[in-house]
Amino acid sequence: MPDYIDKTPRHCIGCQCMSSMFSLLTHEELMMVDANKIHVHFKAGETIKKQGTYMSHVLSVNTGLAKLYLEGLEGHSAILRIVKPTNFIGGPGIFHDQRHHFSITALLDASVCFIDLQVFKSILQSNKAFSEEFMKDFSRDILTVYNRLIYLTQKQMPGRMADALLYLHDEIFQRLKFPMIISRFELSELSAMSRESAVKLLRDFQKEGLIRISDHELEILDLDSLRKISHIG
Amino acid sequence: MPDYIDKTPRHCIGCQCMSSMFSLLTHEELMMVDANKIHVHFKAGETIKKQGTYMSHVLSVNTGLAKLYLEGLEGHSAILRIVKPTNFIGGPGIFHDQRHHFSITALLDASVCFIDLQVFKSILQSNKAFSEEFMKDFSRDILTVYNRLIYLTQKQMPGRMADALLYLHDEIFQRLKFPMIISRFELSELSAMSRESAVKLLRDFQKEGLIRISDHELEILDLDSLRKISHIG
């Protein structure tokens, strides 16, 4: 017996959980997607996609949260972004080599639709508006990576940690108090530092009254100061 | 009187210097590109494109070499890659906001064609094979950035410098001895470290007999050791 009831409808038609770009599809195209999709539930902690594997489908996250990360050297990972509903996940493998170039792991229980890649690509070619929207989404992802490259290589640890927290605030939860869905270790993977350094910085931020962490919740107490730390790097 | 004679033909038809993807165009499409392109020569050191400016054209580098870099914080830049003939340069701005998200500066005298963005986009939509090839190129660029993100954040300086030199060897010159077209400072921007650290690492590499620098030429003496340094990070 599952511990929660999935509200996602069985079919794509009328589904409120699909990535917004799919609203540009015709009824027929959506039917085609529907007929060639697989809908799967993941428990928190489960691997949704593993870097390096064959890309048979593209993904749309219906509910839950997940981390999208590059598996790097000697077991170290770099979290590229947190995936939330109703994000689309494709990646450069669609056109390059039909492989996944990042891994995705559920942070919370998540419901994900897997859409057949060939069907997806054929719709890309037939539907101009859809393809345009897809390219925009793709491009935004790239700009995110540009941004991360700069701030991870040009800022010091306090600035990077501030950025990580501000990312969670600005992009994921949009409120000052949010559940600590990611561990200290994952926070260190998001800000390119050691686990211990991440812990110490969070402690410092708490001491200075910038944040408060309790009961698996993080509250930003001084957003301005956090932005200042991010800014000065 | 120019100090060199440009071998690039006046017109795109029959041009050997255009990015390979353009060979997929029909005669008519190529005529359209030709009628809507601007051909410009740059001297070494000149800025070809400035980050943040309006993207009216996409670029194809006919001759010369250039650096493509992100302008980051407080005047610091991160060189993403060296552009060589006959590379195509588009970028996420094509679909996102019609702006350039990186700067490009000529390292050697360079001849560059600027192709009208709207014409380019319309051909993207009409020519399936061309669009497929463009997407492949686009995707390769992204994988390069993924790769750089990992190695710049997870390797130490010696590994990063080794990677920079191996990049020049493997991707740009494909031979052990090549002209030092980029300064120590630019080498430091390619490997995310301070100018002084770059200088010292090159000295160390020379002392250890891995490389030799003289007369504006760099020669890799021990490729295997360099790869080992890159590997151990």
Next chain:
DNA sequence: GCACAAAAATGATAAATATCAACTTTTATC
């Protein structure tokens, strides 16, 4: 060839960051 500017090189020092070795708390499991 000389004057000047830019780039490169150097060593000393300071700052940033990781690592290590404990230890504590929390979470999961039977």
Next chain:
DNA sequence: GATAAAAGTTGATATTTATCATTTTTGTGC
């Protein structure tokens, strides 16, 4: 509820890296 496992915490220490001040070399224009 006992126990193990995982996550979090801490301070000491070592390592990595940047910065600074200065010198040397190289390139450029006259």
